[in-house]
Amino acid sequence: MAGDKEILNKIRSVKNMQKITSAMEMVAASKIRKAQDQMNAAKPYADRIRRVIGHLGAANPDYKHPFLSERDIKRVGIIVVSTDRGLCGGLNVNLFKRVISDIAEYKKENIEVDLVLVGAKAVQFFKRLGGNVLATTTHLGDRPKVNDLIGAIKIMLDAYNEEKIDRLLIAHNEFVSTMSQKPDMKTLLPVSSIDENDESLQAHWDYIYEPDAIDLLDGVLMRYIESQVYRGATENFACEMAAKMVAMKSATDNAGEIIDKLQLIYNKARQAAITQEISEIVGGAAAVSG
Amino acid sequence: MKTIKIDIVSAEGEIHSGDANMVYVPAQMGEVGIAPRHAPLLTSLKPGEVRVEDVDGKEHFFYVTGGMLEVQPHLVTVLADTALRGDELDEAAAKKAQKQAEKALEGASEETDLKRAQSELAEANARYRAAQKLKGK
Numbered sequence: 001m002a003g004d005k006e007i008l009n010k011i012r013s014v015k016n017m018q019k020i021t022s023a024m025e026m027v028a029a030s031k032i033r034k035a036q037d038q039m040n041a042a043k044p045y046a047d048r049i050r051r052v053i054g055h056l057g058a059a060n061p062d063y064k065h066p067f068l069s070e071r072d073i074k075r076v077g078i079i080v081v082s083t084d085r086g087l088c089g090g091l092n093v094n095l096f097k098r099v100i101s102d103i104a105e106y107k108k109e110n111i112e113v114d115l116v117l118v119g120a121k122a123v124q125f126f127k128r129l130g131g132n133v134l135a136t137t138t139h140l141g142d143r144p145k146v147n148d149l150i151g152a153i154k155i156m157l158d159a160y161n162e163e164k165i166d167r168l169l170i171a172h173n174e175f176v177s178t179m180s181q182k183p184d185m186k187t188l189l190p191v192s193s194i195d196e197n198d199e200s201l202q203a204h205w206d207y208i209y210e211p212d213a214i215d216l217l218d219g220v221l222m223r224y225i226e227s228q229v230y231r232g233a234t235e236n237f238a239c240e241m242a243a244k245m246v247a248m249k250s251a252t253d254n255a256g257e258i259i260d261k262l263q264l265i266y267n268k269a270r271q272a273a274i275t276q277e278i279s280e281i282v283g284g285a286a287a288v289s290g
Numbered sequence: 291m292k293t294i295k296i297d298i299v300s301a302e303g304e305i306h307s308g309d310a311n312m313v314y315v316p317a318q319m320g321e322v323g324i325a326p327r328h329a330p331l332l333t334s335l336k337p338g339e340v341r342v343e344d345v346d347g348k349e350h351f352f353y354v355t356g357g358m359l360e361v362q363p364h365l366v367t368v369l370a371d372t373a374l375r376g377d378e379l380d381e382a383a384a385k386k387a388q389k390q391a392e393k394a395l396e397g398a399s400e401e402t403d404l405k406r407a408q409s410e411l412a413e414a415n416a417r418y419r420a421a422q423k424l425k426g427k
Contacts, residue, residue: 041303048299048367052360056332090418097411104404113402116387123394129407130399135387138394146301147373151383158384207360210319210333219334220358223369227301 004273007266011259018255024087025248028241031142032178035238038143039175042231049224053191056207056217063214066161067221070190075112077134077156077165078102079188080126081172081232082119083240084139089247091173091181091239092121098183099171103131114165116152118233134159144233146226153229157222160189168225172232173239179246181239186232188225292326293345298352300370305352306342313366314341315359322359324366331361340368 057068080099082092103113117123117136126133135155140148159165168189173181209216296313298305313324316338322331335357342350358369 038302042301044297044304045299045301045369048297049369052332052358052367052369055330055360055362090415093411093414093418096407097415100402100404100407100411103402104408107404117391126402127395127398129403129410131402132400133391133395133398135384136391136394137387138390145372147383150373150375150380151385151387154380154384155387207330207332210317210331213332216332216334216358220332220369223301223358223371230301 003269004266007262007269011262011266014255014258014262018252018259021248021251021255025245025252028245028248031241032238032245034142035234035241036175039231039234039238042227042234046224046227046231049220049227052220053224056220063217065214065217065221067189067191067225071163071166073111073166075114075165076106076167076169077114077116077159078185079116079118079152079156079168079170079229079232080122081170081229081236082117082122082125083236084120084141085240086121087247088240088243091243092125095171095173095183096122096125098185102169102171102185114156114159116156118149118152118229119236140233140237142237144230144237146230149229149233150226153226157189157225170229170232172236173243175235175238175242178242181243186228188228191221191224294324294326294328294366295364296342296366296368298340298342298354298368298370300357300372302372305370306350308342308344310342310344310366311347312343314339315366315368316340316354317359324361327363328361328366330363331359333359335359335368335370340370 078099080095082095086092106113113132115126115131115133117126117133118138118140120138123136123138135152137148137152156165156168160168167187169185170188171183171185174184176182207213293309293311294313295308296310297307299307311325315322315324316336317333318336319333321338322333324331335354337355338353340352340354342352344350352368352370354368354370355373356375357371360367360369
């Protein structure tokens with residue numbers, strides 16, 4: 001029967017899809033741990049660099065680096081960290097919603113917004129909807145590298161130095177747990193005052209600077225921001241994998257349900273065909289013998 | 291004998307942490323040897339080798355492409371870079387990111403169409419919720 005065959009074909013194709021989604025689920029599950037490790041590996045560097053900045057602040061109370069002082073806000077920059085690939089549930093959509101609502105908020109106060117985009121999904125989104133995008137970087141892969149981020153970050157830091165933007169924010173997903181990720185918006189610049197009560201430091205001391213205090217402070221702060229963005233990128237990747245695992249698991253479950261339903265329909269159709277055939281034979285036999 | 295704590299970290303992970311008798315670092319102005327109770331020092335690094343002589347007198351070598359060095363009397367912190375740096379290299383990277391943006395967003399408007407963005411996102415969300423509901427049935 002033609003109807004039977006069609007249903008069988010459909011079942012086969014759903015089964016193939018299910019194989020793919022369950023494979024993707026397993027791949028994502030195995031990548032979560034690695035991504036989390038990578039996310040945590042970025043922490044010691046950020047902690048140490050914070051400590052150095054704290055020391056610097058204590059040693060140089062007179063010199064106030066622009067990265068450390070608040071300004072009136074006329075324009076803000078946002079670094080949006082998204083994923084490169086889809087199939088990860090509402091992860092990117094939720095993040096973009098947060099970003100858009102923040103942009104709307106700023107617009108209300110007549111504050112312009114510049115964007116730097118990380119990840120192909122953000123590029124797609126803002127290409128469609130517009131936005132003053134200064135730089136993008138995509139295809140970071142499974143292990144985001146600081147190297148891939150430097151250029152995009154530098155654009156924002158330069159804009160901040162030239163007072164084109166007065167605040168720099170980063171938007172990425174926060175890894176709460178494997179089951180839950182939530183969009184997060186953090187301020188990168190100005191760096192919130194770092195209070196380090198290190199009692200081992202005496203009241204009056206200063207570093208020996210080689211070659212120059214201001215350049216060194218520049219370098220340290222730049223690296224600090226970079227490490228923050230890097231952490232955002234690795235955390236977002238861990239979120240992507242977790243969200244993908246959940247999305248693919250539910251896709252696999254859904255495919256299972258569809259297969260069950262189709263199987264039922266197929267069985268019913270076969271039953272109906274057999275019943276009809278029998279009744280035809282019986283009817284035919286009755287006609288001949290009658 | 292006094293020892294000094296040494297931490298070598300990069301943005302992509304912790305490289306080495308422990309106590310040492312002596313640490314040699316390729317600073318911008320030449321290699322420096324740091325013994326315990328060294329005066330506070332802050333300097334940038336050149337590509338080269340960080341040598342750590344640990345408490346047992348064993349030597350450990352780490353290659354760094356650059357970075358920062360902070361010395362406190364009881365503590366040495368090496369903030370290693372994971373990539374080759376330099377003003378020109380950074381500038382080139384920035385140019386590249388900018389070009390990429392121009393290419394990727396060709397024809398896109400500079401103003402974010404907020405109304406459209408919000409309605410599209412709401413729609414996507416509604417679709418997602420509907421799918422969840424269907425599943426729950």
